[in-house]
Each structure stands twice: as C-alpha cells, then as structure tokens.
Amino acid sequence: DIVMTQTPYSLSVTPGQPASMSCKSSQSLLHTSGKTYLYWLLQKPGQSPQLLIYEASNRFSGVPERFSGSGSGTDFTLKISRVEAEDVGVYYCVHTIQFPWTFGQGTKVEIK
C-alpha cells in the first residue's frame, strides 16, 4: 500500500498570512497517462470533506483562488496565499493511483 505522510500535524495561522502544508507519498503518483492522482480535501469542523484540488494542481470548481496545489512524483504541497477564518479544518491528501486509496493523516489548520 502507498503511505501518505502529511506535515505538519497542525498549523496556527494569523488571518491574512500564508500557509503551506506538505504531502509525501511512498510511491510516485504519476500515472502512465501523464496524470498525477493526488487530491486535496478540506474537512471543516462538523462537516463532510470537500474537494479542493484534483490531480495535484487543479483547483476544483468554486474553490477560491487563494488555494493552490503543486508538486509531482512523490512530493506535493498545498498553499493558502492568505488564510481566512473559514479555512479552518483538517486538510487531507489522498491518492487514487491504485487500490487501496490511502489518505494522509491530515493537517489541522487553526486561526490565531
């Protein structure tokens, strides 16, 4: 199974400041199709997860431009250019390149 490792465990960010978090996979998520099967989700408190980024760097419909995903192979980053209060929650990365899909353990973002 592919192991997904997220760092840091938690982030405390001042509103308006940037935030960055990492996701590393134990195997490359680059498929022979050329697509990279890495996704970022946000689970806000008390809510279901919601998709932010698909295929490593594509912002999902309706996701604010302050969210961006980057990376390739086994190293990926999610950045928030200016954190807002509504961005609090747990951010998960997940791969879908093979079964079983596996999630990272999450990065919890709090507001200072």
Added chain:
Amino acid sequence: EEQLVESGGGLVQPGGSLRLSCVVSGLTVNSNYMTWVRQAPGKGLEWVSLISTDGKTFYADSVRGRFIISRDNSKNRLYLQMNSLRADDSAVYYCARLTIWGQGTLVAVSS
C-alpha cells in the same frame, strides 16, 4: 444539483450486520465510480470500497470478505452490506466521489 444522502446506520452488536444505502441524485450511479469512505470518531479518513462504472468492486483489506458494495441502477442507489461487524468498524460512513460527499451515517458496533 448533485447530492448523496446516506442512511442505514445505527447501533449493532459485534458479529451483526447492517446495510447502508446512498440515494444518488444529479448523477447516474452506473456512469460514475462510487466509493464508501469511513471516519472513526476523532480519527482521519479511511477508504473502504469502490464500485467502478463496469461494476468491478474493490475493497480495503480491513473489510474484504465482510463488506459488499453494490448498486441498483434502476433506483440510482449505492449500497454497502456490512457483515461480521467489529468494534473497529465503528465510524461515520460517507458515500462519496471525490468531487461530492454525502453527510455520512454513523455506525456503532458495541455490545
């Protein structure tokens, strides 16, 4: 509007069975892959099972042989039959595609 609504959760004794249902609207269940993902209380997300557009099924090792994913194309519903339930199966179960998630249904396995 795409929507997923789960039901069927509840309290069950160890060794018991439950069948979860997911009403799918705004998309066709047999034209999309569909998954079940669970989240134990206070824990992270765990992929459980997937059914592909051609009907192939895939399972996490932790549930293989005990859980069965299926769909009813005429009702546009997704199901998860859970047998031989254990305490560590206790979780909120989400019907999901990565692009859309249901609200979840809580399964508690306890004597």
